[in-house]
Amino acid sequence: MLQLDTVHTFETPEGVDLGLRVAGPVPRALAFVLDTLIRYTVLFVLSMILLPMAELGVGAFLIMLFLMEWFYPVFFEVTRGATPGKKAMGLTVVHDNGTPVSWAASLIRNLLRVVDFFPLFYGIGLLSMLINRRFQRLGDLAAGTLVVYTEAARRNDAVIEAEARALPVPLAVEEQRALLDFAERSTTLAPGRVEELAEIITDEHGPAAVQAVLGYARWLERGR
Amino acid sequence: MKQQQFIEQQRPLWDSFRQLADELEKPPRRRAAVELERLPELYRRLCADYALVRHRHYSTGLVDELHDLVQRGHRLLYQRKSLWLWRMVAFLWSGFPNTLRCHARAFWLATFLFYGPALAMGLACYLDPDFIYTILDPFEVASMEFMYDPANPMPGRSEDRASATDFAMFGYYIWNNIGIGFRTFASGMLAGVGTVLLLLFNGVVIGGVAGHLTQLGFSATFWTFVAGHSAFELTAICISGAAGLLLGKAIIAPGRRTRGEALKWAALEAVTLVLGAALLLLGAAFIEAFWSSNGAVAPAVKYAVSAVMWTVLILYLGFAGRGRDAA
Numbered sequence: 001m002l003q004l005d006t007v008h009t010f011e012t013p014e015g016v017d018l019g020l021r022v023a024g025p026v027p028r029a030l031a032f033v034l035d036t037l038i039r040y041t042v043l044f045v046l047s048m049i050l051l052p053m054a055e056l057g058v059g060a061f062l063i064m065l066f067l068m069e070w071f072y073p074v075f076f077e078v079t080r081g082a083t084p085g086k087k088a089m090g091l092t093v094v095h096d097n098g099t100p101v102s103w104a105a106s107l108i109r110n111l112l113r114v115v116d117f118f119p120l121f122y123g124i125g126l127l128s129m130l131i132n133r134r135f136q137r138l139g140d141l142a143a144g145t146l147v148v149y150t151e152a153a154r155r156n157d158a159v160i161e162a163e164a165r166a167l168p169v170p171l172a173v174e175e176q177r178a179l180l181d182f183a184e185r186s187t188t189l190a191p192g193r194v195e196e197l198a199e200i201i202t203d204e205h206g207p208a209a210v211q212a213v214l215g216y217a218r219w220l221e222r223g224r
Numbered sequence: 225m226k227q228q229q230f231i232e233q234q235r236p237l238w239d240s241f242r243q244l245a246d247e248l249e250k251p252p253r254r255r256a257a258v259e260l261e262r263l264p265e266l267y268r269r270l271c272a273d274y275a276l277v278r279h280r281h282y283s284t285g286l287v288d289e290l291h292d293l294v295q296r297g298h299r300l301l302y303q304r305k306s307l308w309l310w311r312m313v314a315f316l317w318s319g320f321p322n323t324l325r326c327h328a329r330a331f332w333l334a335t336f337l338f339y340g341p342a343l344a345m346g347l348a349c350y351l352d353p354d355f356i357y358t359i360l361d362p363f364e365v366a367s368m369e370f371m372y373d374p375a376n377p378m379p380g381r382s383e384d385r386a387s388a389t390d391f392a393m394f395g396y397y398i399w400n401n402i403g404i405g406f407r408t409f410a411s412g413m414l415a416g417v418g419t420v421l422l423l424l425f426n427g428v429v430i431g432g433v434a435g436h437l438t439q440l441g442f443s444a445t446f447w448t449f450v451a452g453h454s455a456f457e458l459t460a461i462c463i464s465g466a467a468g469l470l471l472g473k474a475i476i477a478p479g480r481r482t483r484g485e486a487l488k489w490a491a492l493e494a495v496t497l498v499l500g501a502a503l504l505l506l507g508a509a510f511i512e513a514f515w516s517s518n519g520a521v522a523p524a525v526k527y528a529v530s531a532v533m534w535t536v537l538i539l540y541l542g543f544a545g546r547g548r549d550a551a
Contacts, residue, residue: 012271012294012298014267014268014271015271015275016271016274016275016278016294017278018291018294018295018298019291054389055389055391055392056389056391056392058391058392058395059389059391059392059393059394059395059396060391060395061395062392062395062396062398062399063394063395063398063399065395065399066395066398066399066402066403069399069403070402070403070406094299097302098295098298098299098302099298099299099302099303099304100299100303100304102304104492104495104496107495107498107499108491108492108494108495111406111409111410111495111498112410112413112491113410114406114407114410114411115410115411115413115414115418118414138413141484141487141488142413142471142487142488142490142491143488143491144488151292151295154285154288154289154292155289156283156285156286156288156289173281174281176281177281177282177283177284180227180282180283180284180285181283181284181285183283184283184284184285185285220226220227221226221227221228221283222226222227222228222229223226223228
């Protein structure tokens with residue numbers, strides 16, 4: 001993983017490094033807008049049902065208003081990992097050690113939202129996110145939480161369709177890896193681009209170049 | 225070993241882990257029977273494979289696949305499922321009062337920041353009938369005088385809320401008062417300044433109103449109204465303030481930790497206090513809506529109940545859960 005990427009790595013108790021892709025201000029702002037819409041829609045519907053029910057309804061509505069204002073994110077983050085808005089944007093809230101967020105941490109980050117919102121529309125929160133390498137707003141800093149992308153489980157089923165060829169020259173480990181990566185990703189690139197890339201390292205041209213490079217990759221992968 | 229050989233040899237292990245993870249990630253109701261006890265073993269073997277794959281510089285696609293599997297396993301293995309009912313009881317019985325006593329200095333400082341200006345402003349407004357206008361505008365003063373005028377059939381409720389029922393006011397007190405408690409805590413994140421200002425401000429207003437109304441001779445309505453819920457409400461505001469001050473202290477004087485670490489530790493302690501304060505405010509809202517507003521109860525009874533409340537609260541915060549480890 002490159003330094004360039006916004007990946008937060010941490011070591012698990014098993015001694016392996018895992019990486020989390022932290023989410024920046026834009027997807028989080030969009031998630032917030034979605035959540036706000038959901039919240040106000042629910043409150044609007046509730047007000048239509050409860051407010052005509054005289055005084056009992058008014059009391060119930062005010063209690064719902066309180067719960068929606070403070071506990072809507074806490075409830076969804078703890079039970080589902082993210083609020084509906086964040087889920088729609090493909091985001092999850094986790095501790096900075098990658099474990100699912102706890103009640104206490106979720107409560108901290110959401111109570112402190114008031115300060116991040118200050119002075120106007122997440123002024124302080126945005127400032128904090130831009131200064132911080134992991135895009136944490138103040139609430140995240142205090143709670144030790146991160147908002148990360150929920151990655152769809154990737155599965156590596158690519159089969160290299162070429163006849164194995166022995167490498168004409170010995171290659172360093174990183175170079176071998178570049179060949180394997182090329183073979184895996186060649187199916188997702190445009191054919192013209194694949195040929196262009198393959199021609200860089202062989203004397204052949206067009207589809208023959210691609211077959212040659214894929215052949216080297218297959219040889220590296222299987223040895224035959 | 226070549227990558228392909230390694231994959232062929234280990235794939236069955238990864239697939240059985242994937243199946244187990246798929247099941248465990250479903251909600252418990254829709255989960256098929258699984259061999260839960262296999263999770264740690266499968267996960268550790270998976271971790272070993274992931275480390276090998278990275279060490280041997282196999283292809284990125286394979287590294288990514290195993291990375292995602294390990295990540296799922298990490299989340300499954302290290303999640304916390306708590307017995308929330310038991311934790312709630314433990315929190316009320318020992319966690320909350322213990323934590324508060326650990327931070328007694330912050331609590332007393334918050335108490336001083338709140339009651340100090342309240343007493344000073346109360347005295348000033350008691351001695352000078354016009355002094356209240358230095359903090360509130362004439363409309364606010366008029367509305368407040370109306371609320372506690374002995375002629376008002378619903379003491380403690382402003383003109384536009386005069387017809388509100390107890391339950392509606394219960395909702396209003398929850399939304400408004402607990403919100404104030406949360407904000408008092410959260411503004412501690414501004415290096416404690418926000419919390420200090422909110423405590424001073426609330427102290428000045430509450431003290432001023434109390435002094436002014438006493439001087440007007442509305443004691444019978446005002447003091448009997450606030451007596452019931454005063455113990456819970458005022459103490460809860462001071463506790464929220466103490467929680468905010470803890471955050472402020474972590475930022476200004478983190479001690480032997482880095483600011484980030486100090487903040488995380490302080491926030492965990494503080495959130496316990498805030499939660500306790502919120503529960504106290506919930507109690508206060510209940511009392512204020514259903515008991516304080518009840519005009520049929522004799523003032524002597526109200527004062528007696530208030531004294532009992534204060535005693536119980538002080539005993540609870542001072543002694544509950546002593547001798548146990550802070551939960």
